Each structure stands twice: as C-alpha cells, then as structure tokens.
Amino acid sequence: MLCIKNISKSFIQRGLVLNNLCIDVNEGDSIAIMGPSGSGKTTLMNIIGLLDKPDNGEITFRGASIANFNDDESAVYRNRNIGFVFQDHLLLPHLTVSENILLPLLAAKYSSDELALKEQHVIELMKKTGISDLADKYPFRISGGEAQRVALVRALANNPSILLADEPTGSLDAKNADILGELLLEMNREFGITLILATHSSDLAKKMTRILQLGEGKLIDLTHPPSGRGDEFRKCILE
Ligand SMILES: Nc1ncnc2c1ncn2[C@@H]1O[C@H](COP(=O)(O)OP(=O)(O)O)[C@@H](O)[C@H]1O
Numbered sequence: 576m577l578c579i580k581n582i583s584k585s586f587i588q589r590g591l592v593l594n595n596l597c598i599d600v601n602e603g604d605s606i607a608i609m610g611p612s613g614s615g616k617t618t619l620m621n622i623i624g625l626l627d628k629p630d631n632g633e634i635t636f637r638g639a640s641i642a643n644f645n646d647d648e649s650a651v652y653r654n655r656n657i658g659f660v661f662q663d664h665l666l667l668p669h670l671t672v673s674e675n676i677l678l679p680l681l682a683a684k685y686s687s688d689e690l691a692l693k694e695q696h697v698i699e700l701m702k703k704t705g706i707s708d709l710a711d712k713y714p715f716r717i718s719g720g721e722a723q724r725v726a727l728v729r730a731l732a733n734n735p736s737i738l739l740a741d742e743p744t745g746s747l748d749a750k751n752a753d754i755l756g757e758l759l760l761e762m763n764r765e766f767g768i769t770l771i772l773a774t775h776s777s778d779l780a781k782k783m784t785r786i787l788q789l790g791e792g793k794l795i796d797l798t799h800p801p802s803g804r805g806d807e808f809r810k811c812i813l814e
C-alpha cells in the first residue's frame with residue numbers, strides 16, 4: 576500500500592536523522608515505530624504524512640509516486656488519505672467538541688449528501704469512543720483522555736485509509752492510554768484503517784502486528800518481514 580524506499584533526512588544542526596531507510600506497509604497493517612527520544616520517529620511520521628519532505632528517497636501510495644507532490648497536492652492527499660493524532664490533542668479551544676470534529680469535513684467541501692453521510696459516520700464514531708455526551712462541551716471542560724478520543728474521531732472523520740499517531744498515549748495516564756490503545760486497534764480491525772504509530776510504550780506497541788525499532792537512522796523489524804520478500808526487506812533495513 577505504502578512503500579517507502581531509501582528515505583534520508585538530515586537537519587543542519589543535527590546531521591543525518593534518517594539514513595536510507597525503507598518500510599513496506601500493507602493494507603490493514605498495524606505498525607508500531609519504537610525508538611528513544613530524538614531517534615527520528617516524528618521526522619519519519621511527518622515524512623509519511625507529507626508534512627515534511629525527505630532529502631532523498633521514494634514514497635509510493637497504492638502504486639503512485641507521492642514524494643514529489645507540491646504543497647497543494649500534498650494537502651489534497653493528506654485530506655483524502657491520512658488522519659493524524661498527535662501527543663497533544665490540539666483541539667481548538669474556542670470550538671465545541673463536535674465543531675472540532677466536523678471542521679475537517681467542512682474544509683473538504685463535500686456536497687450536502689456526502690456531508691450528511693460523513694456526519695452519520697462521525698456520530699457512530701463518537702458513540703464507539705464514548706464521547707457522544709461531550710458534543711457541546713468546550714475542550715477545557717473535558718479530561719485529557721476524553722480530549723485524545725475527540726482527536727481520534729476528528730482524525731477519522733474523513734474516512735482516511737491511514738491513521739498516523741505520534742505518541743498518542745504520551746500524555747495519558749495508564750488507564751486512558753489503555754482505552755485509547757484499544758480504540759486505535761478497534762478502528763484498525765473494524766474499518767481496516769492502516770495504523771502506524773510512534774510510541775515509547777511497549778504495552779501499546781505489543782498490541783500491533785508489527786514492531787519496528789528506529790535507531791541510528793535505520794529501522795529494524797522486530798517482528799517479522801513481510802512474507803515472500805524477507806531477504807530483500809531485511810537487506811534493505813539492515814544495510
Ligand atoms: N525541524 C527540525 N530542525 C532541526 N532539527 C530537528 C527538526 N526536527 C527534528 N530535529 C532533530 O532531529 C532529531 C530527531 O527528532 P524527532 O524526529 O523529533 O525524534 P523523536 O520523535 O524520535 O523524538 C532530534 O535530534 C531533533 O532535535
């Protein structure tokens with residue numbers, strides 16, 4: 576589905592962060608990217624989500640090259656295909672919970688029929704994540720765990736095929752982290768959304784089907800390489 580080949584990225588102040596790394600993501604995968612602080616997890620997630628550009632390398636999505644998209648093309652691609660959840664919920668404080676969730680739908684300029692369908696989907700997601708009762712509240716009136724579930728529903732409102740979550744449980748207590756982790760998995764299993772998350776938490780990572788470890792600019796597959804392409808894949812990540 577998503578093929579990342581020989582991606583490198585450096586920052587002037589820091590030098591090489593991602594060193595010629597590769598990932599092959601299959602439809603419906605759930606992938607944890609682990610690694611110490613500063614190892615480049617966020618840099619990699621931003622590149623996958625086209626929020627940042629690699630210095631070299633190729634990215635293809637369902638067979639089409641996307642690495643050289645300009646800003647407008649990247650924005651369209653993100654809007655259609657990618658949902659983001661970050662460590663901080665980033666809800667807009669002057670909008671209610673439901674307004675925050677519906678904002679990306681309004682930005683996408685759907686017809687009124689399409690919009691009605693998407694709104695129905697949002698209502699279901701709010702029920703599933705237990706936030707229906709919060710619809711008219713402002714973000715400062717809800718808990719951190721609730722806010723992160725709102726951010727998850729907002730990320731899924733447009734029906735993305737990939738959900739990128741960068742330390743989604745990093746600001747949560749153990750109980751809320753567990754609830755969010757289970758919800759992320761449920762979205763992956765039930766809607767077939769491909770889930771890629773960066774996390775420090777091995778409890779969260781263990782729920783995923785693949786665990787990749789980022790270190791010294793390279794990714795090592797701690798679980799197993801995709802079937803049939805084992806040798807090539809291993810060579811690519813270990814070289
Ligand atoms: N925009 C940037 N400019 C300069 N250095 C950056 C930038 N973004 C990240 N870095 C550096 O790249 C390294 C990897 O950062 P990051 O991807 O945020 O790691 P992680 O998410 O694993 O903690 C860090 O040393 C960080 O300081």
Ligand SMILES: [Mg+2]
Nearest residue numbers: 616617618741
């Ligand atoms: Mg980070």
